[in-house]
Amino acid sequence: HVDRSIKDPLSFAKTNILGTLNLLESFKKYSDYQSGLFYHISTDEVYGTLGEKGLFTESTSYDPNSPYSASKASSDHFVRAYGETYGMPFVISNCSNNYGSFQFPEKLIPLFINNIVNSKPLPVYGDGNYTRDWLFVEDHANAIDVVFHQGKIGETYNIGGHNEWKNIDLIKLLCSKMDTYLDRPKGESEKLITFVKDRPGHDLRYAIDASKISKELNWQPSLKFEEGLDRTIEWYLNNQEWLESVTSGAYKNYYNKQYS
Numbered sequence: 001h002v003d004r005s006i007k008d009p010l011s012f013a014k015t016n017i018l019g020t021l022n023l024l025e026s027f028k029k030y031s032d033y034q035s036g037l038f039y040h041i042s043t044d045e046v047y048g049t050l051g052e053k054g055l056f057t058e059s060t061s062y063d064p065n066s067p068y069s070a071s072k073a074s075s076d077h078f079v080r081a082y083g084e085t086y087g088m089p090f091v092i093s094n095c096s097n098n099y100g101s102f103q104f105p106e107k108l109i110p111l112f113i114n115n116i117v118n119s120k121p122l123p124v125y126g127d128g129n130y131t132r133d134w135l136f137v138e139d140h141a142n143a144i145d146v147v148f149h150q151g152k153i154g155e156t157y158n159i160g161g162h163n164e165w166k167n168i169d170l171i172k173l174l175c176s177k178m179d180t181y182l183d184r185p186k187g188e189s190e191k192l193i194t195f196v197k198d199r200p201g202h203d204l205r206y207a208i209d210a211s212k213i214s215k216e217l218n219w220q221p222s223l224k225f226e227e228g229l230d231r232t233i234e235w236y237l238n239n240q241e242w243l244e245s246v247t248s249g250a251y252k253n254y255y256n257k258q259y260s
Contacts, residue, residue, distance in 0.1 A: 001106055001107070002045075002066050002068045002069075003106075003258055004068075004106075005067035005068035005071070006066065006067060006199070006200060007258075009067030009071075012067050012071040016068075016074070016075045017074045017075055019075075020075035020079065023038075024038065024078060024079065024082045024088070028082065028086055028088060031088075033087065033088065036089065037089050037090065037148065037153070038079065038082075038089065038091075039090070039091050039092075039093075039144075039148050040076065040079040040090060041092075041093055041095065041144065042072050042075070042076050042092055042093065042094045042095075043069065043072050043095060044056055044094050044096050044133070044158070044160070044206045045066065045068065045069035045072065046062050046069050046072050046073040046076060046094065047060045047061075047062060047064075047094075048063030048065055048069075048203065049063075049065060049204045049205060049206070050204065050205040050206065051204070054207070055207045055208060055209035056206065056207065056209060057158065057212075058155075058156045058157070058158055058212055062076075062077075065201045065203055066203075076092060076094075079092060080092070083154055089153045089154075090153070091147055091151040091152070091153065091154070091155055091156070091157070092156045092157070093143070093144065093147050093151075093156070093159050094156065094157075094159070094208070095135065095140055095143075095158075095159040095160070095208075096132065096133035096134065096135050096159070096160040096161055096206060096207075097133060097134050097135065097206070098134075098135055098136075098137045099134055099135075099136065099137065099228065099229070100136050100138060100228065100231070100232050100235075101137070101231075101235040101236075101239075102242075103137070104246060105246065106254075108167070108170075108171075109170075109174065109229075110232075112171060112175075113174070113178065113232075113237075114236070115192065116175065116178045116182070116189045116192060117178075117182070117237070117240075119192065120192065121193075121194040122171060122175075122189075122192045122194060123196045123259040124171060124193055124195050124196065125167070125195075125197075125198050125199050125202060126198035126199075127168070128166065128167045128168030128171065128195065129166050129167070129204075130166065130167050130202060130203070130204060130205065131164055131165065131166050131167075131204065131205040132167070132170075132205075132206050133160045133161055133162070133163055133164050133206055133207050133208050134163050134165060134170075134225060134228075135159065135160060135163065136161070136221065136222075136223045136228035136231075136232075138223075139161070139222055139228075142219070143157075143159045143219050146213070146217050146219045147159075147213070147217065150217050151217065152216075157212055157213045157216075157217070158208045158209060158210050158212065158213065159219075160207070160208025160209070160210040161208075161221050161225070162221065163221070163224075163225045164205075171193060172190060172193075173226075174189075174229065174233075175187075175192075175193070176190075177229065177230065178233065181233055181237060196259055
């Protein structure tokens with residue numbers, strides 16, 4: 001989570017850099033390289049930020065802007081370095097924002113669903129015009145399966161939803177849907193939107209060109225965004241006990257410190 005990496009970059013370096021190196025060393029030690037594959041899953045954030053136009057491709061230069069994305073970029077480089085140095089068979093995929101069931105409610109969509117249910121403020125960074133590409137988590141899982149079994153050794157595949165939304169537009173759509181699901185007056189949830197101080201080094205826009213995985217491996221997202229969003233809302237509303245179990249006191253303390 002990017003906010004957490006800003007508070008504690010060292011833990012992200014330990015997890016994403018040293019953690020990846022531990023896995024690479026284990027693979028190098030125990031794999032015969034003939035029957036194994038090191039599949040490294042990364043993020044579109046390693047590419048930095050886009051202007052109003054353009055898309056990230058597999059050949060886009062790395063330009064990470066947060067401790068989180070810097071740690072992920074470093075892990076990507078180590079995987080490729082092991083491939084070149086030790087002949088290790090690997091593939092890498094870089095994915096856009098995921099959403100769906102079981103996502104911890106520090107992420108935007110489950111956080112806002114939970115806050116709307118409990119009539120709490122919806123904290124929106126800056127002016128809310130930051131743009132992200134969203135992909136339903138089950139579509140990402142299917143893409144991983146395809147890349148693992150059909151991807152070419154040493155290749156990188158960008159996985160995206162062809163589905164860009166400005167944060168504020170997505171939030172207003174979510175509010176509208178939640179009003180319907182909760183049988184509240186139209187516009188009631190939108191009143192909870194609260195603009196907060198912007199995140200340091202906040203990337204303006206991410207957008208993935210997923211044409212390579214589409215053309216070479218015949219993968220496409222299966223759901224349109226509104227359908228996936230409905231399925232996500234329904235899951236969280238039907239699993240309130242799960243939500244309550246993961247929103248512990250420690251999380252509430254973090255939330256208050258981060259967004260107060």
